[in-house]
Amino acid sequence: MKKGVYFVKSLEEDFISKTLKGKRKVDFQKVEDMMKNKTIRLNTKSFGRKRRLSCTILHKNYLKTYRPQGIIFQTKNNPEYISPFDMVLLSDTKNIIVQYYRIKNNIHFYYNHQLIPGFERFLFRDFNKMIKKYPSPESAWKDVNKFRISHGHKELSKKKYRLVEYNEAVFHKNLKIKPIALFGYRKSSREKARKVGLPHFISTKKFYEKNRKS
Incomplete structure (x- = not known):
């Protein structure tokens, strides 16, 4: 990716990635380990697809996170x-749930569904091509609703709109990284950033506003 592109790996409050072991959600990788080895390991298992790493690419129109x-x-x-x-x-x-706190103890159930046939039309190998097709969440929202309706589902309620406010970038190999910062609005996030020696920002939006020209 280009030098000025920033990625985000969302983590739970303890700054430890999780994975599924059977039906149980278990701790997988601490942010301290990500820092030490400059690597984020594959942790996501869902929708019957191979284990992967799901992140978000920050863009002026995509500044929210999971x-x-x-x-x-x-x-x-x-x-x-x-x-x-x-x-x-x-x-x-x-049965699509927006708020993670409502599913975090039962993610094996909510992530065990298959994807709708033809879902590949929404997957892009190039971020710029994706932005050209979907320059904003609004355009993606319209298309995914049309897609779901054409396959027998009802139109998504506006409560689900939050799920189009961030993109999902997927890697199939453990990822070598250059750590840049931690973010989070809780005091514990600031303390964790201080502990690992990284700058802290309240949100990805605040980070992007400060660093988009760098």
Whole structure:
């Protein structure tokens, strides 16, 4: 990726990535380990697809994240593909939950659905091509609703709109990174950043506003 591109890996409040072990959610990789080895390991298992690493690419029109805290980084590697929204919107179910806190103890159930046939139309190998097709969340929202309706689902309620406010960049190999900063609005996020020796920002939006010209 280009030098000025910033990625985000969202993490839970303890700054430890999680994975599924059977039906149980378990701790997987601490942010301290990401810092020490300059590597983020594959942790996501969902929708019947191979284990992967799901991140977000920051852009002026895509500044939200899956969770309100995490690590901001850069990498020389390109994603396998990028979706203009959370891929859960492509799952073949009517039971889509927006708030992570409502599913974090039952993610094996909510992430066990298959994806709607033809979902590949929303996957891009190149971020610039994705932005050209979907320059804003609004355009992606319209298209994914049309897609779901054409496959027998009802139009998504406006409550689900948050799921198109960030993109999903996917890697299939453990990712070498250059750590840049931690973000999060809690005091514990600031303390964690101080502990690992990284700058701290309240949000990715605040980070982007300060660093977009660098």
